[in-house]
Amino acid sequence: MSSQAQTSLVPAPLTGGKLVMGSFAVALATFMNVLDSSIANVAIPTISGNLGVSVDEGTWVITLFAAANAVAIPLTGWLTQRVGQIRLFVGAILLFVLSSWLCGIAPNLTMLLAARILQGAVAGPLIPLSQSILLSSFPREKSASALALWAMTATVGPIAGPALGGWMTDSYSWSWIFYINVPVGLFAAAITWTIYRDRETPTRKLPIDLVGLASLITWVASLQIMLDKGKDLDWFSSPVIIILAIVALLSFLFFVIWELTEPNPIIDLRLFMGRNFLAGTVAISVAFAVFFANLVVLPQWMQQYLAYPAVNAGLATAPLGIFAVLLAPVIGKILPKSELRVLATLSFVGYAAVFFMRSHYTTGVDTYTLVMPTLLQGIPTALFFVPLTAIILSGQPPAKIPAAAGLSNFVRVFCGAAGTSLATTVWNNRAVLHHARLAEQAGPNNPAYSAALASIQSTLGFTPGQAVAYFERSLNTQAIMLGLNDIFWISGVIFVAIVPLIWFTKPGKGQVSDAAAAAH
CATH class of the missing domain: 4.10.860 (DNA Excision Repair, Uvrb; Chain A)
Structure with missing residues (x-):
């Protein structure tokens, strides 16, 4: 047992420059982790083309990372007690840096997926440990601010990822979306170790x-x-x-x-016997699955069917972060005084409104119409993570909070991976259905179809065969658009449908202080 384990003294909260730099380093590590869950979104068509695989196969780069990440999260508690919180956190950052470099140099899809699985696995402890370290750095009365800081970095990562990934892919190569983690990770690890190494947690041997x-x-x-x-x-x-x-x-x-x-x-499934934990975890996991799946399919549609460059597709999703960042400090201040179920409900209703707006997109959609729902989506995003996390942890004894946080994160991250796979499948199936319905009307006995072909031939100077091929491409694009509209509409319905889950939970007070007590 380490010398730290022999003392019962709890380190005092950080102050001054140490608090600022320590919080920044931990938040940076969190940002790096969640950034990698989405930075590849807009690069998937490019990666797929360069490696000679389909876009569907390229999507595995996202889903396998998330699945490996989800599996590793429940191991955090056991590893923390065997290794120590700070050593595990810094070690995970360094291994994340190594796996990121391996992703960048991967010559084929098999090697890239293997590196992404490793990257997801070593990233598992980063999210729960970052929450715990941040909470232990702040005084208990400032714990809401600590959670708000964490939520801001966790929210901005998936938002900034597509824009940053698109710029790097267009300006340099897709490998740089992974190489960027190397300097960021080394800096975060160095600062974290310098400031927190004297605040190591006790270690003990436990069976696994x-x-x-x-x-x-x-x-x-x-x-x-x-x-x-x-x-x-x-x-x-x-x-x-x-x-x-x-x-x-x-x-x-x-x-x-x-x-x-x-x-x-390895996972305490008895936690699901708690009303708040069960309903809160299901709500946040289903909501995150829908949220994350749309972050994947929207840039792919813009690149493949609207001919957006990767950087433009990323920039079109970036406004989501404006309100998410601006409102994060406000949420931190009002959280202790607010009814958490109201905040979470407002978030879900806001998401539903955004997706219903998107369900009216057309193939001729302009940039303003694309960006406006994304900008407004930042408002419910700011209300998403912190209230639901507080609901999930409410009523848990301090000793159970780390396990509860780990299990809820596992379910949420895994649902994000599964949701992405399901969304792409449903999109394809709905597009096929719409194509068949549209094609039924495109026959020689339909005067409108014959007139359309004649117009194409006279306007563009095409032969009859070329006109038919052009019409088929237009029909396919329209079917893809209608299929995506179905995804948006279903997403809105899901957010409305899971609102009752929030109100199944019991109202409680002191949730944030309970989490802080566990961290301390």
């Missing part, structure tokens, strides 16, 4: 639930691969998909039974 971990990895991996490959293999007409589904189901059932009977489970 290897059976639970193995079953967790099995069902998450098989389910994610099934979701990623389902469209390519025509879902359950493929024996591979059927086998993956059976493995996922059986390993999940085994995992649940094992974890409920294991004295030292």
Whole structure:
């Protein structure tokens, strides 16, 4: 046992320059992590083209990172007690830097996906530890400000990612979306170690639930691969998909039974017996799945069907961060005095309104119409993370808060990966359906169709064959647009539908101070 473990003294909150630099370094590490969950979004078409794979296969760069990240999160508590909070946090940053470099030099998709899985796995402890370290750096009465700072960095990352990724992809190469982590990570690790190394937490040897971990990895991996490959293999007409589904189901059932009977489970599933934890975790996870999936499909549509360069597609999503950043300090101040369920409800209603606005897009949409909903989306985004996190942790004893935070983060991140896979599949299926419906009207017996072909030939000087091909491309673009509108509309309906989950939770007070007490 380390010397730190032999003392019961809790380090005092940081002050002055140490508080500023320490908070900045921890926030920077958080930003780097969440940035990587979205920075590849606008680069997927470029990465896919350079590596000679389809865009659907390129999307695995996003989903496998998220799945690996989700699996690693529950290990944070065990690793913290074995290694120490600060050593684990700094070590995770350095390994993240190494895996980012491996992503950048990957010569093919297989190597890139392997590096992304490693990157997601080593990033697992960064989010929960960053929350804990920030809370321990501030006085308890300032804990709301600490959570607001964390939420701001966690929110801005996915927002800034597409813009930064698009600029790097267009100006340099897609490898630089990973290389950028090297100097940022080394700086964050150096500052964090310098300031926090004397504030190490006690360490002790604990058994690890290897059976639970193995079953967790099995069902998450098989389910994610099934979701990623389902469209390519025509879902359950493929024996591979059927086998993956059976493995996922059986390993999940085994995992649940094992974890409920294991004295030292890797995930404490009994937390779901708490009303606030259950409803809050389901609400934040479903909402994040919809939010993140739309962050992926929107830039892809702009690049593939509106001919936006990667940097322009990224910039079109960047305004989301304006209100998210401006309102974060305000949320930190009003949070202790506000009814959390009202704030979370306003967030979900705001998201629904934004997605219903987007469901009216057309193939001729202008930049203003694209950007305005994105700008307004920053308002519900600012109200999203902190109130729901506080609801989830409310009523938990201090000893259970780290496990509760880890489990809710695991479910949220995994749902983000699964949601992205499902959204791309639903988009494709709806586009195919709309294409078939539109094509039914495009026959020689339809005077409007014949007139359209004649107009194309006379206006553009095309031959009859060229006119038919041009019309087919236009029809396909329209079908893709209608399919995406369906995604937006469904997203809005989902946000409205999960509002009752928020009101299933019990109102509580002192949630933030409880979290701070656990961190202290």
